[in-house]
Amino acid sequence: MWTISLSVLPIFLLLVCGNLLRRNGFPGGDFWHNADRVVYWVLFPALLFYNTTTAPFNDAIVGIYAAALIGGLVVTGLVSLALVWLFKIPDPIGGSIFQGASRHNTFIAFAVANYMFGDQGLLLAAVATAVLVPPTNLVCVSVLVGFRGASGTMSLKRRLGREIIRNPLLMAIGAGAILNFTGIGPIPVINDFAGILAKAALPVALLSVGAGLRIKSIHTGALYVTISTLCKLLVFPAVIAATVVFFGLHGMAAMVLIIYGTVPTASSGYALAKLLGADAEVMAGIITVQTLLAMITLPLSLTLAAHYFMTP
Template identity: 40%
Template sequence: MGTVAGALAPIFLLILIGHALRRFELVPAAFWLPAERVTYVLFFPCLIVDELARANLAAFDVLPMAAALVVATLAAAALLLAGRRAVGLDGPAFTSVFQGGIRFNTYVGLAAARALFGAPGLTLTAVGIALLIPLVNVLSIAVLSGHGQDAKGTNARAILGGLVRNPLIVAAVVGAVLTLSGAGKPPLIGDVVEILARAALPLGLLSVGAGLDLGAARSAGRGVLVSSVVKLLLLPALTAAACVAFGVEGLAFTVAVLFNALPCAPSAYILARQMGGDHTLMATVITVQTLLAALSLPLVLVVLG
């Protein structure tokens, strides 16, 4: 476990540094929103394109892994919906528990995959991102539309438009086309993309830390507990079971389980605010899960061997 924890330690140290930079105002508070934005729309898409363009996807049997990720995520979503009354929360609060139970932090995921498994792990993680971002967004928007404070229903065209414009999905498609077509990394522009990609992980992780709300974490209650248990423990277990069922083995098995053990993404807070979810509870879920992941991710990986 010491080796795994040592590999992941720099990731969580960067997150803590980001929190300290904002907490003690060592950089202007106005810096963080544009920093997170440029990371999301430029640096991280460049990282995904760069990795996939150089990857040999034929070396991986990604379809069984993809099936396992989808089935496990749908199972977790179904369990959360079935247990809504048992949790005893109102509609807006439940939407935050639901998002916390299925959404994943791509920044932490890509950084962990690179630290533990290098380029092959990063490639498989990029495949997972391209696959699950549409799924978790559709599920989250559907639940917010039905249970959020401003529940009015959401039209399918608006959901589809948001997915088509998502920069991470676009990047995954571009990267896959480059590698599957045999074109690989393009000259000149490929070097620019590679340079931009280097900024993705450090700036992304610092932004995650800057977004943590430790004050809100002190008020963690039943909703935070349910969401965290589902996301950090139950969903990885469901993913492992699905991997066994679909015959997923080796690195693909480990990356799939690690991927679905990631803490909730900061983007869940924005969606909660926009669609009438309990954004205060959402901020607490994100903070608590990010802190707990420093312990749960090494534990999951050690259990996997």
């Protein structure tokens, strides 16, 4: 327990540091807003591209990762929508609940995989991200548009196309995957350039995630936060763990899947909620509560998983 907790602790200290810096007005101005943009448009795409070009996309790993992650996404999403319908929750709030239940914080997942397993962990994290990010974005945009966005002038098909085209994470994954699958592999200079940017991605991203936490929003909609959090931190990892056991996956490959199952929801869900008419305040509460709870649940879950999946 202590070994894993200590390996994860620096990640959460970066979140705390980012929050304290923002709350104390340092460095001031629009710094944190612009830092988010740099991470989203430059640093993290570089990290994804750099690792996707050399990620081990063999049939066995990709198949198991797809079954676990997409299976978890589908089951968790359906459970959250069923609970939204059961409790007769308004559509804008339902969109935020769905996002909180189904999205995952890739920044934290990458950081944990890196701290626990080094470069090999990052390569497997790239596989998991390449498998999970495209369907997650498609599903979340579809549900939010279905709840609220369809009332506008933009159709679901057009909205989906726009979100796909403008998503830098999807473009980075696609470019890296093409180089990987075609056998071209890393391109000199360009890959080195991406690698230098990638080194800055995780620390800046984690500081920005911490800065984006809104402690005052914790009390926003206890029922909504509870539903979303139980789905994300209980149902999602349970589906992934069951799939890992079913396929008999062990070692580092199994642990990276568990990491993706146990991280909190993505902070980017707040911006998408505002863009597509979901309840942004509820989304802020969900992000904050899940991230704070993950400081306890993540090391605990990884300790239990390591006892089962890392033993000979």
